[in-house]
Amino acid sequence: xxxxxxxxxxxxxxxxxxxxxxxxxxxxxxxxxxxxxxxxxxxxxxxxxxxxxxxxxxxxxxxxxxxxxxxxxxxxxxxxxxxxxxxxxxxxxxxxxxxxxxxxxxxxxxxxxxxxxxxxxxxxx
Amino acid sequence: xxxxxxxxxxxxxxxxxxxxxxxxxxxxxxxxxxxxxxxxxxxxxxxxxxxxxxxxxxxxxxxxxxxxxxxxxxxxxxxxxxxxxxxxxxxxxxxxxxxxxxxxxxxxxxxxxxxxxxxxxxxxx
Numbered sequence: 742x743x744x745x746x747x748x749x750x751x752x753x754x755x756x757x758x759x760x761x762x763x764x765x766x767x768x769x770x771x772x773x774x775x776x777x778x779x780x781x782x783x784x785x786x787x788x789x790x791x792x793x794x795x796x797x798x799x800x801x802x803x804x805x806x807x808x809x810x811x812x813x814x815x816x817x818x819x820x821x822x823x824x825x826x827x828x829x830x831x832x833x834x835x836x837x838x839x840x841x842x843x844x845x846x847x848x849x850x851x852x853x854x855x856x857x858x859x860x861x862x863x864x865x866x
Numbered sequence: 867x868x869x870x871x872x873x874x875x876x877x878x879x880x881x882x883x884x885x886x887x888x889x890x891x892x893x894x895x896x897x898x899x900x901x902x903x904x905x906x907x908x909x910x911x912x913x914x915x916x917x918x919x920x921x922x923x924x925x926x927x928x929x930x931x932x933x934x935x936x937x938x939x940x941x942x943x944x945x946x947x948x949x950x951x952x953x954x955x956x957x958x959x960x961x962x963x964x965x966x967x968x969x970x971x972x973x974x975x976x977x978x979x980x981x982x983x984x985x986x987x988x989x990x991x
Binding site: 800808 | 905908909912913915916917919922924925926928929932933936
C-alpha cells in the first residue's frame, strides 16, 4: 500500500503542474521585471505627488496612496508556484507583463495563465 | 437641597479653570500656529524624502514616516479645554511654542502649562 503521507510530502497538491528548473528561472525573471516596473511607477507617482503638496490634506493623500499601493502590491505579487497562474494572468490582463516574457513556459502553465487573463477581461467588460 | 445633576451640567469638572472668551482666542491662535508649523515641517521633510527615493525601501520608509507623524500629531493636538494645559506644556517643552504666544492667559492656566513643561524636561533629563 502506498503511503498518502509520502505522496503529500513530495507534492502536496496533486493537480498542480510541476515547474521545471528552466521554467522557474523564466517565471522568476518575468515576476521580478513586472514588480520592478510597478514599483518604479509608484516611485514616480509618489515623487510627483510630494512635489505638488501644498497643504496638509495633500500630505495625508500621499500617505493613503502609498499604503494602498503597498497593500495592493503585497497582495498581487505572490511568488508561490501554486499562485503563479493567477499572478501572471492578472499581470497579463493589466498589461504589466507581455506574453513574450513568459516564452519558454510549457502549455500546462500558459493555458491557465491566459485563461485567467481572459476571465478578468470578460469580468471587467 | 442643591441638585448635583444641575451642577454637573453647568460645569462637569470642578477643578478645571474656566477659559474666558479672550483666553480662548489666545489659545486657539497659539494652538493653530504650533500645529501649522509642525505640519509645515512634515511637508518639507516628506518632499525631501520623496526627492531622495532611489529604491522601493525608501518608498515604504516615507509611508511609515507619514503614518507615524499623522498619528503623533493627532494624539498631540487635542483642542479640548480639559487637555490644553498638557498640550501647551508639551509644545513649550518641545520648543514648538514660545511662552510669548500664551501671553494674556491667566496664571491659573499658565501655572499648570509651565509645570507640565518642566515635568517633561525633568523626565527627559
